[in-house]
Amino acid sequence: MSKNLVNLNVNPCKMCMPMGSVSAFYGIRKCMTILHGSQGCSTYIRRHMATHYNEPVDIASSSLTEEGTVFGGEHNLIKGLENMIELYNPEVIGVATTCLAETIGEDIPRILKRFYDSHPETNVKIIPVSSAGYSGTQYEGFFKALRAIVENVEMRPGKNNKINIITGMISPADTRYLKKLLEEMRVDYILLPDLSDNLDGQHAENYNRLPEGGTSIEEIEMMAGAKMTVELTAFVKDENSPAQYLYEAYGVPYVRCNLPVGLRDTDDFIAVLEGAGGKKTEEMKKQRGRYLDAMIDSHKYNGEGRAVIFGEPDFVLSVTRLCTENGIMPVVTATGAKSGAFVPMIEKDIKKVAGFQFVDSYKILDNTDFDNIEKNALELEANVMIGSSDGRRIEEKFNIPLVRCAFPVHDHVGGQRVRMLGYEGSLILLDRITNTLLGKKEHSFRNQLFKKYFKGNEEVQAPKLKADGLVPVKAGKLAATKAEIARKTETHPCFNGCGSQYARMHLPIAPKCNIQCNYCVRKFDCPNESRPGVTTEVLSPEEAARKYQMVKEKIPNLKVVGIAGPGDSLAEFEKTRRTLELIREADPEVTFCLSTNGLLLPLYADELVQLGVSHVTVTMNAVNATIGAKIYKHVDYMGNRYYGEVGAAILMANQMAGLKRLTALGVVCKVNIVMLKGINEFHIPIVVAKAKELGCEITNIMQMIPVKGSAFENMPLTSNKEITEMRKKCELSMKQMYHCRQCRADAIGTLDNDQSINFRGCTGGSCSTEEKKEKEKMEEKPILFAVSSKSGVLVDQHFGHATDFYIYEYKDNNIRFKERRSVSKYCDGSESCDGMGGGRKEGKIDAILETVKDCKGVLAMRIGEAPKQRLKENSIETYTTYDRIEDAVKQFAKKIQAQHLVNYGT
């Protein structure tokens, strides 16, 4: 089994039976459907259909509750039928069961009989269909409903000259086309179902909530006397087939053809109609010619197509046949339904294309899910997907464009107008597929060829992706004079070799990272740990600049500002740029240092130099993709996520290109190497040699700190001795750093003394520690108000119903929120205090009074006379209003103050 998870369906490529049944009933004139089950089924199905068809979709539910589930839903179902008839006055009602109804064993025919017995006046035709969601997909549900319709309508078996046309789920626009074709060919037909008007209505002066279009019962009655049936599906089982039933019960002969999609199947269908007396028109011949012409015009573009086709079995078969007749290779064909016939039927066509294009690998999947489709689409390098909107996540994630032409299309408009039937529809769909392939190529070929053939030169390391494609590549300004840099290196604690004298400060402004190293879990907030990637707070550039100035005042030997994450300093370059600009404005002297994984270094190297960055550290753990793949889980680059060796190769190529550019511009570069036992320990000397070749100044071989939760959490710790030995070994070719302390992303101070904890939460203004010392200058005692509020926004609760009070204090013409008090806390313990209104009323009022007894006033939406009196006895004023809490308290406070003054005056 190739699936990632065999015991779960991950991202379903199917819907359930009721969805199909409801859709089929939408093709019947003046028909409403009720789902016998709980409320959610109808709501979810309505939501899906409403977004696809952009039409109001009214489906009733018998709204089964716990009681109905235990004692049976007869009462609910009968009530539901009565209400639907009253509200919609339908001529037909479909009763489709759900999982719940089937599982509790509802006997629908018996319930319907009781309904008819108790409603002798009704002339509504009620058609039950058994459609448990777990018994099949929407495809089976659709045909089961059609079968139930022909079985339940009383037929008029007298012979007529009509032809029954039965279809699976096709769009309203395709249905209209089908009807037009039949009329043009002068075929006398009965189409079942016909959802062309009901699910693609017009805007009219009056809106009819009951669907007025569709196949009428009178037409259906005549199906038993038709001269033949054409059933347009390849996979329907005989027990669900309306054609089979009409044949068995009334002897109506039938043929089954594929949906008329593509040249061959449209030819076949027209031939069948001709055989039944239909006339081919000149216009039809022209349409065929035009489609054939387009097939030829586009065949070379289509030949590059590697398609994923997914959906209902009939849809997949039809589109596969359209693709294969045009030379598009369907590398993955998939359905969520279970169908034994699916694989052999599809394979016949695919083999031919695979044969002439020498494609030796393709997948035909039935009973599958999108997790599996995605996996195979990637493995087989698909470049187009054809199906429903459910493919959109794969489109988004992997940039494989999706042609939306199957139900449901809910993220684009026009689901109801999708065309693929007949020569005309085939041409429309083919053009959409071809144009998608052309669009994909147009957007990617420049970059692809660049990557493939352009091997780099001194000036340009990576293409600058700008809309106009005309970004001039600057010659590059040198970082600073050699002397300046040397001076800066002298005062840089990480580069000068004796870190104790000068202080540096790491600003944690860059939380995002674009690669995942297996030794890293970037957990914020762990002040006891000291290692890269860890920080307590993430600052905005403005806060970072403020913090810098504050720290500089307290630690005058602060010479270096570093940006070391906690993510990657280039992953959100805007933030880094802004921070450096702001600090440079305030301090032209300070040294800028930056550490990065190097992934985006080629893109920003020149700009870093212009911003005045003089020291850069790149963590480069390997220069070999096989080793790199063991260290990096994935790499996010230019909108894609790359895994394994591909990801590692991209990262390492950019690290090296970036370093080379920086050293050429005079920047002092350091390479950090994390020593990983069993992974890169023997490879480190090669990395060091490469760093030297790229012009780096120093390398820093570091210990891996195993972090809980990381992929390497159980890896053995490298001992100090081993690290020192490795450094000694590499020292022969390159200067080594011996004094590294593996700093936090928000470290402040000298290497030996991290003071960051003292500055935490200080982003300007005064520090919280100092604030604590600030004395409250409370001279006058504030007065308190209690607000009865439910929403917490408005004074919107009756005093007697209060469960919470928002307490405000008023002082010096200002109000201030103090706390929320819960009445239940002041409760005397009796049941009446639960705030639910029941029980002894006084107990509740007592609790409320207790809650507000220290207040001067109470605000509520309403209050009864008795409690008002009791409050007054305790000298608490009341104020009833319906207003925003803060506004109300202000008004009330003013009023009380005025009163107070008056009282005081007299």
Add this chain to the structure above:
Amino acid sequence: MESTILKERKEFIGYGKASTIKCESDSLSGSVSQRACVYCGARVVLNPITDAFHIVHGPIGCASYTWDIRGSLSSGSDLYRNSFSTDLSEQDIVFGGEKKLTAAIDEIVEKHQPKLIFVYATCIVGVIGDDVEAVCRLAEKKYGIRVIPVKSPGFSGNKSYGYKMACNAILALLEPYKNIPGTQGVNILGDFNLAGEMWLIKNYLKEIGIPVVSTITGDASHDSLVKAPSAQLNIVQCAGSMTYLAKKMEQEMGIPYIKISFFGVEDTSQSLIRVAEAIGTEENIQKARQFTKNETDRLKSFLDKYRKNLEGKKAAIYVGGGFKAISLIRQFNEMGIETVVVGTQTGKAEDYEIISSLVGENTVILDDANPAELETFIKEKGADILVGGVKERPLAYKLGVAFCDHNHERKHALAGYDGVINFTKEINLSLNSPVWQYVNK
């Protein structure tokens, strides 16, 4: 001619100020309720937890129809955007689905080493006798990770009950962390980070210097959630779904809560100030006052400009809960738009009491309305715009009425100051679109 209001529905409909209507009842069969189910409510609340495996134990439909349809955004894992289903078949209905569920959990643990799995029990799971709780308990023991059952059979109540079940699942997750040491800051409850709204609110709080400890559940992860018991205060936004959790956290973890609202300029401002006043320093309060004043000033000229396009129009509102309906009526009042029809799927008696005191004499108030009633009253009251969910949109358009999408699928923020701008623009562009000129009203 068919009638438009069923007899049994009449007591669920009221007119104007001080009307009281029946609510909090089961939906009437056959009336075409717009409500969803318990499972839906539970899924709404838990789905934004980004790194959890959300396993739907049941037939495929429940998982299929809820796969990645909500606009909750993530700054970390994308796992929550997948839909995992045990895809029960006929055979499982007969022999039970416990084995399948156990195998599914085993496989996920083995291949993905998750920290957190939610197992949603759907309609038929209880009926066929699966003991989901026992399966989850066993898996927790076996693997030492959290496997939390969510009791959400569709028929066991309505959407609000599902919220409660989800809150219970969150409480189960927090249980072992109840006594962790406290830190400074708040938890934000009841925002689901639709279109980045949680980020917006966090930015505001950062602006005024109030740390956010945990977010429930917008853009949450296992690790961020378990920090929640250390917060000083819970601030509760979507009161309908989260008050229960806030109350429980107050009782069990001693974290007080306040309700706030980030919909509308004034509500957003007052809420920020109140949060600062509740736990902040004098400096935080000053910052909050300054920040909210700046934002209010920024929006004033914008709103003045739009007001002339909106004043005097009439709105109909049909949304999920009371909180949203109330805040919409008030936002419309601020714009000079009168609300002529208002209803909710699961509003409570107190919600309707507030609603009735907010609206005019002739406004129709409905609980658990159906399309026929909406159609009738939109026409009768001459509403110019309907605010609602996805299912109501085509109805509005068919009636020739503008529409505002206030649902979980939207791709633009409606909360905070930016939300006011988006909301006002959306109302204006639908209300005043040229297309209505061609419709005969």
